[in-house]
Each structure stands twice: as C-alpha cells, then as structure tokens.
Amino acid sequence: MNGIKLHKKLEENTGLLIFGILFVSAIGGLVQVIPSLYDESLSTPTANTRVYDAVELTGRDIYIREGCHVCHSQQIRPLVAEVERYGPYSRAGEFAYDRPFLWGSKRTGPDLHRVGGKYTDIWHEVHLLNPRAVVPESIMPAYPWLFERNASQAGNIKKKMQALKRLGHPYTDDEIANAAAALDGLLEIDALVRYLQMLGTGYDESMNDMEGM
Amino acid sequence: MSQNTKEIYHDHIVIRLIQFSLFWVIVAMAVGVYLAAEFIWPEIDFGQFWLSFGRIRPLHTNGIIFGFGVSALMATAFYSVQRTSHVPLFMPRLAWFCCYAWQLIILLGGLSLLAGWTSSKEYAELEWPFDIAIAIVWVCFGVVFFGTIANRRIRPIYVSNWFYGGLIIVIAMLHIVNNLAIPVTIGKSYSLYAGAQDAIVQWWYGHNAVGFLLTGGFLGMMYYFLPKQSGQPIWSYRLSVVSFWAFTYSYIWAGPHHLHFSAIPEWVQSLAMVMSLVLLAPSWASMINGIMTVSKAWERLRTDPALKFVVMSLAFYGLATFEGPMMAIRSVNVVSHFTDWTIGHVHSGALGWNAMITYGTFYYLVPKLVGRELYSTKMANLHFWLALAGTMLYVLSMWAAGVSQGLLWLSIDEYGQLSFSFREIMAAMSSYYGLRLIAGLIFFAGTILMTWNLFMTMRGQKTVEVTPPPVAEKYRINPSPKPAADHTGTEVPA
Ligand code: HEM
Numbered sequence: 001m002n003g004i005k006l007h008k009k010l011e012e013n014t015g016l017l018i019f020g021i022l023f024v025s026a027i028g029g030l031v032q033v034i035p036s037l038y039d040e041s042l043s044t045p046t047a048n049t050r051v052y053d054a055v056e057l058t059g060r061d062i063y064i065r066e067g068c069h070v071c072h073s074q075q076i077r078p079l080v081a082e083v084e085r086y087g088p089y090s091r092a093g094e095f096a097y098d099r100p101f102l103w104g105s106k107r108t109g110p111d112l113h114r115v116g117g118k119y120t121d122i123w124h125e126v127h128l129l130n131p132r133a134v135v136p137e138s139i140m141p142a143y144p145w146l147f148e149r150n151a152s153q154a155g156n157i158k159k160k161m162q163a164l165k166r167l168g169h170p171y172t173d174d175e176i177a178n179a180a181a182a183l184d185g186l187l188e189i190d191a192l193v194r195y196l197q198m199l200g201t202g203y204d205e206s207m208n209d210m211e212g213m
Numbered sequence: 214m215s216q217n218t219k220e221i222y223h224d225h226i227v228i229r230l231i232q233f234s235l236f237w238v239i240v241a242m243a244v245g246v247y248l249a250a251e252f253i254w255p256e257i258d259f260g261q262f263w264l265s266f267g268r269i270r271p272l273h274t275n276g277i278i279f280g281f282g283v284s285a286l287m288a289t290a291f292y293s294v295q296r297t298s299h300v301p302l303f304m305p306r307l308a309w310f311c312c313y314a315w316q317l318i319i320l321l322g323g324l325s326l327l328a329g330w331t332s333s334k335e336y337a338e339l340e341w342p343f344d345i346a347i348a349i350v351w352v353c354f355g356v357v358f359f360g361t362i363a364n365r366r367i368r369p370i371y372v373s374n375w376f377y378g379g380l381i382i383v384i385a386m387l388h389i390v391n392n393l394a395i396p397v398t399i400g401k402s403y404s405l406y407a408g409a410q411d412a413i414v415q416w417w418y419g420h421n422a423v424g425f426l427l428t429g430g431f432l433g434m435m436y437y438f439l440p441k442q443s444g445q446p447i448w449s450y451r452l453s454v455v456s457f458w459a460f461t462y463s464y465i466w467a468g469p470h471h472l473h474f475s476a477i478p479e480w481v482q483s484l485a486m487v488m489s490l491v492l493l494a495p496s497w498a499s500m501i502n503g504i505m506t507v508s509k510a511w512e513r514l515r516t517d518p519a520l521k522f523v524v525m526s527l528a529f530y531g532l533a534t535f536e537g538p539m540m541a542i543r544s545v546n547v548v549s550h551f552t553d554w555t556i557g558h559v560h561s562g563a564l565g566w567n568a569m570i571t572y573g574t575f576y577y578l579v580p581k582l583v584g585r586e587l588y589s590t591k592m593a594n595l596h597f598w599l600a601l602a603g604t605m606l607y608v609l610s611m612w613a614a615g616v617s618q619g620l621l622w623l624s625i626d627e628y629g630q631l632s633f634s635f636r637e638i639m640a641a642m643s644s645y646y647g648l649r650l651i652a653g654l655i656f657f658a659g660t661i662l663m664t665w666n667l668f669m670t671m672r673g674q675k676t677v678e679v680t681p682p683p684v685a686e687k688y689r690i691n692p693s694p695k696p697a698a699d700h701t702g703t704e705v706p707a
C-alpha cells in the first residue's frame with residue numbers, strides 16, 4: 001500500500017518522476033559498468049600485445065569503414081570446439097589498444113581474432129578481390145575498390161595517432177612524425193592485409209593452457 | 214463556437230511525423246530485403262562501395278529503429294501526451310524543430326554510413342557530429358514532452374507517459390555515455406573506452422536501447438492506444454505501476470548477456486544472466502495487462518484490423534520477451550550467440566512487436582486525425598495476413614538456420630576433431646536464407662499496401678481540430694481556460 005502512496009507522489013509531480021526514472025535506471029550501470037572501468041585486469045595489455053603501427057591502424061580503420069565486423073567476430077570463446085576451430089581463446093588484455101572493440105555479434109563469416117598468419121598475403125588479396133575465386137560457395141562481398149585507393153587517403157594518420165596518444169597509447173613522437181611516410185606507396189588493400197596478418201598475435205605460450213574453459 | 218479562446222491540440226505535427234515514419238519504413242525495409250538478397254547473391258553490390266553489405270546493414274538498422282521507430286514514437290508521444298494532459302503541446306515550434314531536425318539527421322546520417330563514417334558500435338554507428346545533433350534534438354524532445362506534462366490540467370500523469378518519459382531520459386543517458394569519444398576528423402573518432410571495457414559500455418547501451426526504445430517506448434504506445442482502441446480502461450493500474458518500475462530497474466543490468474563467454478569478468482556475465490531472467494516478470498506483466506484489457510472487447514477483433522494488429526503484436530512481444538531471457542542463459546547462449554538465431558529473435562520482436570503495434574496504431578490514428586474512414590478495410594485485413602505470414606516465415610527460417618549453425622559449429626566427432634568446416638555449414642544455410650528473403654518480400658508487400666492505404670486516407674484531407682475537454686473538478690490541477698462551447702474532442706477518458 002505504501003508503494004502505491006509513494007507512487008501517487010511520483011505520478012503527480014513531473015520533476016520527481018524525471019528524477020525517479022533517472023535514479024532507478026542509473027543503479028545498474030553504477031554497480032556493474034563503473035567498476036569495470038576501473039578493473040585493471042581488463043585494461044592491462046598481455047605481454048605480447050602492442051599498439052598498432054601506422055599501417056596496421058590504417059588497415060584497422062578500413063576494416064571498420066567497410067563494416068567487416070558486421071559479419072566477422074573477433075572473440076574466441078573458451079569452448080573446446082571453438083578453440084579447435086579458431087585457436088586459443090581471447091583474453092581481455094589482447095584488446096587493450098582496441099578503440100573501438102570489434103568483437104562483433106554475428107558470425108556470417110568465421111571468427112578472425114587469430115587469422116593473422118593463417119594465410120599468405122596473396123591469399124588475402126585474391127580473396128578480398130573476389131572471395132568466390134578462392135571459396136566458390138562464399139557469400140562474402142568483393143572489395144575491388146580497395147585496390148584502387150592509396151592508403152594515405154584513408155584518413156589523417158598523424159592526427160589519428162595523436163588522438164590515440166592522448167588516450168594513453170604509447171606512441172613515440174618519432175613514430176607519429178614518420179607515420180605518413182610509412183604509408184607511402186601502399187594501397188588500402190596492403191594496409192588492410194597488414195592488419196589482418198597481425199590479428200591475434202598478442203598471443204603467448206601461457207595462453208595454451210585451457211584454464212577457465 | 215467560442216472562436217477567440219479556442220485552443221486546439223497540435224495534431225498536424227503528428228500527421229507529419231507519421232508520414233516521415235512511413236517513408237523510413239519503406240526505405241529501411243527495402244534495404245533489409247536487399248540485405249537478405251545479398252546472402253544469396255553476394256555479387257549484387259555490383260562492386261559499388263556504397264552498396265556493400267557492411268555499409269548498408271547499419272543503414273537498415275538505423276533507418277528502421279531511428280527513422281521509422283523514433284518518428285512513430287515521437288508522433289504517438291505528442292498525440293497522447295496532449296490527450297492525457299488535456300493541454301496542447303508545450304512550445305509547439307520546438308516540437309516542429311524536433312520533427313524536421315530528426316529527419317535531417319536520419320537522412321544525412323544514413324548517407325554518412327554509406328560513405329563509411331561509422332563508430333562500428335551497433336545501433337550507435339553514427340559518428341560524433343551526428344551524436345551531438347541527436348543529443349540536442351533529444352533534449353528538445355524532452356523539453357516539449359515534459360513541458361506539456363508540467364502544464365497538464367489533470368492531476369495524475371498517465372501510465373503511457375511514464376514509459377515515453379523513460380524512453381526520453383534513459384536513452385539520453387545511454388547515448389551520451391556510450392558515444393564519448395575523441396574526434397579526429399569530421400567523420401572519424403576514437404572511443405574513450407578500449408577493448409573489453411568498450412564492450413561492456415557498448416552493450417550496456419545496446420541492450421537498453423532495445424529495452425527503453427524498442428520495448429519501453431512501444432509499451433508507451435500500447436498503454437495509451439490499446440485502451441482507446443478497445444474502449445476499455447487499462448486492466449490493472451497497480452500492475453502497470455509495479456511493472457514500470459521493475460522494468461526500469463532491471464533492464465539496465467542485462468546488457469552483458471551479449472558478452473557471454475567473452476573476455477569480461479565472470480561476475481558481470483552471471484549478474485546479467487540472472488537479471489535477464491528476472492526481466493521476464495515485468496515484461497510479461499505488461500503483456501498480461503494488455504491482453505486482459507482487450508479481453509473485454511473481443512467482439513471488435515473480428516471487425517477491426519487495427520486492433521488485430523495490436524493484439525498480435527502483444528503475442529509476439531510475449532514470445533520475444535520469453536525467448537530473450539532463455540537466450541540469456543549461458544548454456545543456451547553457447548548455441549545461439551553469433552548465429553542467425555539472434556537474427557530470428559531480433560525480427561520476432563522487430564516485425565512481430567514493433568512493426569505490428571505501430572501499424573495497428575497508424576490504422577487507428579490516421580483516420581481519426583484526418584476525420585475520414587480508412588480508405589480500405591479489406592486492404593488492411595489483407596495486410597494483417599501478409600504481416601503475420603511474413604513474420605512467421607522469417608522467424609521460423611532463422612530459428613532453423615540459427616539452431617543448426619550453433620550445433621554444427623560446436624559438434625565434435627569421436628576423435629575430438631571438428632565434424633564440419635565453417636564453409637560446409639555456411640553452404641548448408643542457403644535454403645533458409647532463401648526462405649528469409651521470401652518472408653521479407655511478403656512482409657514488405659504488406660507494408661507497401663498499408664502505406665498506399667493510409668496515403669489514400671490522408672489525401673486532400675485537413676487535420677481535424679480538436680479542443681481539450683474540460684477536466685472534472687476533483688482531478689483539476691493547473692487552471693484551465695474557460696471551457697469551450699463544443700467538445701468534439703471528448704473521448705473515452707484514459
Ligand atoms: C526480456 C526481454 C529480452 C531479453 C532478456 C533479451 C535477451 C537477448 C539476448 C540474450 C540476446 C542475444 C545476445 C547475443 O547472444 O549476442 C538478444 C539479442 C537481441 N535482442 Fe533481445 N531480449 C529481450 C527482448 C527483446 C525485444 C522485445 C526486442 C525487440 C525488438 C529485442 C531485440 C534484440 C536485438 C535487436 C538483439 C540483437 C543485438 C545484437 O547482437 O545486435 N529483444 N536479446
């Protein structure tokens with residue numbers, strides 16, 4: 001009965017109603033999300049995880065621009081079948097420099113978290129030019145335009161690295177100064193393949209154990 | 214008629230928003246059908262970057278949710294808040310600004326997605342300039358909405374307004390926090406959060422955008438229009454109070470069920486799972502309230518296509534909110550996650566609940582707004598069957614596809630080897646994708662039929678002018694102007 005009385009107050013006062021909704025809906029976030037933002041086990045890179053260099057970062061942003069993440073996950077779950085199929089399961093620290101995260105929610109195509117080193121560069125190029133040339137039954141789109149544009153046109157790399165440095169990514173001034181030169185002569189496809197080839201390389205021996213599975 | 218003091222509800226804006234909503238549903242659903250076709254004929258982007266799957270999938274989701282969904286929610290919120298407050302909109306010009314600015318954001322935002330501007334975060338893909346614009350329009354929406362409530366002449370704030378209010382407040386909070394980023398260029402920014410933490414923040418947003426927009430917002434629609442359409446007061450006021458606050462409290466916790474078995478802490482996942490199960494209760498409470506409300510007006514179901522849509526939407530709402538908590542159980546999610554099962558779940562909610570309740574509401578509202586009978590009831594009845602058949606076929610085909618994917622991916626033979634390669638499993642899905650395309654075409658055909666029907670109903674008509682009715686003494690709050698002579702607008706009290 002008291003609840004209903006309290007509610008009479010809320011439903012007769014606009015300000016109280018607004019405040020009530022804000023308060024009640026904020027609780028979950030305060031208890032669940034905010035502590036996670038201070039959880040260092042989530043933000044500390046694993047031993048072999050490093051920042052993306054200028055070319056890889058460009059490739060990653062092309063991956064985002066083309067929406068590869070709508071069909072590909074980058075998150076291997078600790079399940080026997082999944083580890084068998086894709087490799088050691090993903091650890092939080094491997095994503096410490098991922099802004100934004102690209103775990104995905106749908107696997108129309110296979111997981112790509114450990115695709116780095118699985119195929120040759122040439123394989124990726126042929127595949128991205130026309131997936132059906134390599135996998136006849138593939139339903140992945142072709143990306144011919146990546147072979148026509150220069151990597152240096154895919155955004156301002158210097159500004160990008162400066163922004164990330166402000167967010168705490170350990171880029172040196174030298175790296176930032178030489179970033180544009182690193183992209184010279186590369187096509188977008190080259191940058192994208194460089195990114196694909198470094199995916200999952202934050203991996204180290206200690207990850208072979210199946211602890212937590 | 215006492216001409217000088219005549220006060221009328223601002224209903225023209227409601228009509229305009231409904232028109233925009235219809236425009237977006239046609240565009241974004243056509244894109245959905247096109248996406249479905251790309252699953253069968255991947256070459257139909259013709260090598261054009263702007264037709265590429267990865268770019269137009271977010272166009273589909275944003276166009277539908279924010280173009281169709283939010284325009285419909287704004288229209289119905291503006292309509293019902295005036296009726297339940299017995300007062301015209303607060304700051305009508307600001308309301309018009311919201312209406313047009315929102316459409317401009319969707320239009321330009323949609324184009325920017327084709328250009329490859331994207332934050333990649335689902336349902337928050339639009340880049341920072343749009344995020345700022347959205348925040349501004351959203352605050353204005355809040356000012357108009359809550360301003361109208363503050364000006365109300367009837368003491369209690371009606372149930373539907375709590376849900377619409379929840380939509381406005383919670384989405385504002387989620388939108389701002391999730392989109393915090395450092396801009397690099399006009400079309401590119403980097404998230405303030407990284408990796409696993411970014412994932413947690415994103416799905417706190419993502420799940421609750423579903424919760425407070427696709428669920429809560431549309432429940433607001435249900436709570437106002439269902440009693441109107443069935444001519445009955447809401448079945449249980451007490452149940453609606455309890456379900457509203459339980460819903461608002463528990464939804465927020467459930468986001469990490471999108472991240473089961475991922476690299477986020479175990480306790481976060483478990484908490485999300487438990488809260489998702491809890492969520493079943495307030496979700497179903499609203500469904501029960503709705504069903505019991507119509508139960509006194511079953512006869513109307515035989516003749517009124519609008520009511521049929523709304524009742525069917527409640528059934529699908531019940532289905533989606535039952536399926537959701539099941540999928541949030543870790544041992545079920547192991548199978549469903551990453552598969553077309555999720556897509557089936559999404560569209561049972563999206564087509565069966567969101568689209569159908571909106572269609573039912575439009576069929577009821579448009580004739581009322583323009584003061585003319587629906588152009589063709591027959592056509593509307595046909596639409597009902599198309600919508601039902603389309604939804605069923607979509608959901609069944611994606612369930613079948615999703616469950617097979619999930620089980621086949623996980624299947625291991627007696628030697629501990631994978632039984633099937635990814636490619637074999639992918640190839641086995643093609644007939645389900647074919648069925649989904651047919652389902653989409655059926656549903657889309659119905660939607661075109663409705664748009665035509667409503668267009669013919671509106672054609673050449675002016676918006677009916679409705680004056681706020683006087684309020685009974687014991688409920689009166691803010692002073693009313695002296696009662697107008699005619700009360701053409703008097704309806705069943707909410
Ligand atoms: C009690 C209610 C509900 C619960 C607990 C729930 C739970 C879930 C779960 C567990 C997933 C799968 C996450 C994953 O494995 O990736 C999901 C996905 C989804 N649900 Fe629900 N659901 C509910 C109701 C609804 C309703 C009514 C809609 C309305 C349309 C809806 C829309 C979605 C969408 C759009 C996704 C896909 C998100 C994505 O991956 O992009 N849900 N939901």
Ligand code: HEM
Pocket residue numbers: 070105106108242245246248249270273274277278282335553555556559560563564567568649652653654656657
């Ligand atoms: C004719 C109707 C429709 C068709 C053919 C259609 C088709 C599709 C397709 C093919 C996808 C991509 C699935 C994938 O990547 O595997 C998709 C995703 C999606 N659609 Fe639809 N759609 C339709 C209507 C709707 C409606 C009315 C809504 C919302 C109210 C909606 C909301 C969504 C959402 C939220 C997703 C993303 C799901 C996720 O990420 O898990 N769709 N749709």
